[in-house]
Amino acid sequence: xxxxxxxxxxxxxxxxxxxxxxxxxxxxxxxxxxxxxxxxxxxxxxxxxxxxxxxxxxxxxxxxxxxxxxxxxxxxxxxxxxxxxxxxxxxxxxxxxxxxxxxxxxxxxxxxxxxxx
Amino acid sequence: xxxxxxxxxxxxxxxxxxxxxxxxxxxxxxxxxxxxxxxxxxxxxxxxxxxxxxxxxxxxxxxxxxxxxxxxxxxxxxxxxxxxxxxxxxxxxxxxxxxxxxxxxxxxxxxxxxxxxxxxxxxxxxxxxxxxxxxxxxxxxxxxxxxxxxxxxxxxxxxxxxxxx
Numbered sequence: 026x027x028x029x030x031x032x033x034x035x036x037x038x039x040x041x042x043x044x045x046x047x048x049x050x051x052x053x054x055x056x057x058x059x060x061x062x063x064x065x066x067x068x069x070x071x072x073x074x075x076x077x078x079x080x081x082x083x084x085x086x087x088x089x090x091x092x093x094x095x096x097x098x099x100x101x102x103x104x105x106x107x108x109x110x111x112x113x114x115x116x117x118x119x120x121x122x123x124x125x126x127x128x129x130x131x132x133x134x135x136x137x138x139x140x141x142x
Numbered sequence: 143x144x145x146x147x148x149x150x151x152x153x154x155x156x157x158x159x160x161x162x163x164x165x166x167x168x169x170x171x172x173x174x175x176x177x178x179x180x181x182x183x184x185x186x187x188x189x190x191x192x193x194x195x196x197x198x199x200x201x202x203x204x205x206x207x208x209x210x211x212x213x214x215x216x217x218x219x220x221x222x223x224x225x226x227x228x229x230x231x232x233x234x235x236x237x238x239x240x241x242x243x244x245x246x247x248x249x250x251x252x253x254x255x256x257x258x259x260x261x262x263x264x265x266x267x268x269x270x271x272x273x274x275x276x277x278x279x280x281x282x283x284x285x286x287x288x289x290x291x292x293x294x295x296x297x298x299x300x301x302x303x304x305x306x307x
Binding site for chain 1: 148150162168172178183185274
């Protein structure tokens with residue numbers, strides 16, 4: 026089983042998810058990631074550290090550069106998809122809580138004798 | 143929210159559980175009656191489901207259409223396989239993005255849990271191509287600012303792939 030909690034924490038940030046989407050297209054250096062995200066180099070490096078600690082990316086040494094790539098493309102993509110599903114479902118079910126409170130108000134209150142519709 | 147759990151079972155299935163403060167009957171109704179489904183089965187904020195067809199009987203059709211009010215939309219079609227009021231729904235669904243994704247068999251169970259309901263949903267993990275299509279849809283819809291910035295890049299890459307293939 027995938028260690029989903031650690032992964033979800035790393036994927037909770039939209040910038041980190043977007044970095045993974047970029048790396049799904051191929052290896053990139055920090056400077057190459059700075060450009061499309063309009064963030065500073067230290068900010069990108071911090072995001073990369075979180076992704077690396079979560080085992081989602083790996084970095085290799087190439088002279089003075091340390092290019093990043095997805096640690097395991099298949100697993101990282103599945104995790105990204107699961108994170109999207111989790112977010113969509115959590116939003117839906119929070120809404121469903123309100124719908125259920127409307128159709129079954131008797132469950133919420135302590136008043137008795139109220140007829141259910 | 144900690145009320146929901148989501149985990150993989152092997153490399154083929156996704157299991158989702160969620161508790162609700164309502165009876166299995168109410169949760170089951172909210173999963174099968176169009177007027178109720180249209181209130182919550184919406185995904186990201188700002189989206190609506192203008193079309194919701196749900197013929198809750200074995201072989202009955204499902205069709206859900208979503209729209210973001212800005213010209214973006216997609217839909218899902220499916221069929222009910224088995225209904226056991228108010229405990230179990232088995233259905234098959236596919237998303238149209240706009241090409242149909244492979245059929246996904248979804249089993250949803252509702253069990254009484256104290257004064258509420260424990261829902262357990264078991265679905266198939268979509269294949270790589272389908273996951274990519276679904277993720278791309280999320281990006282197209284501009285759910286996140288950073289995704290929007292990447293959109294052009296990914297579309298260009300996809301166009302490259304198409305012309306190469």
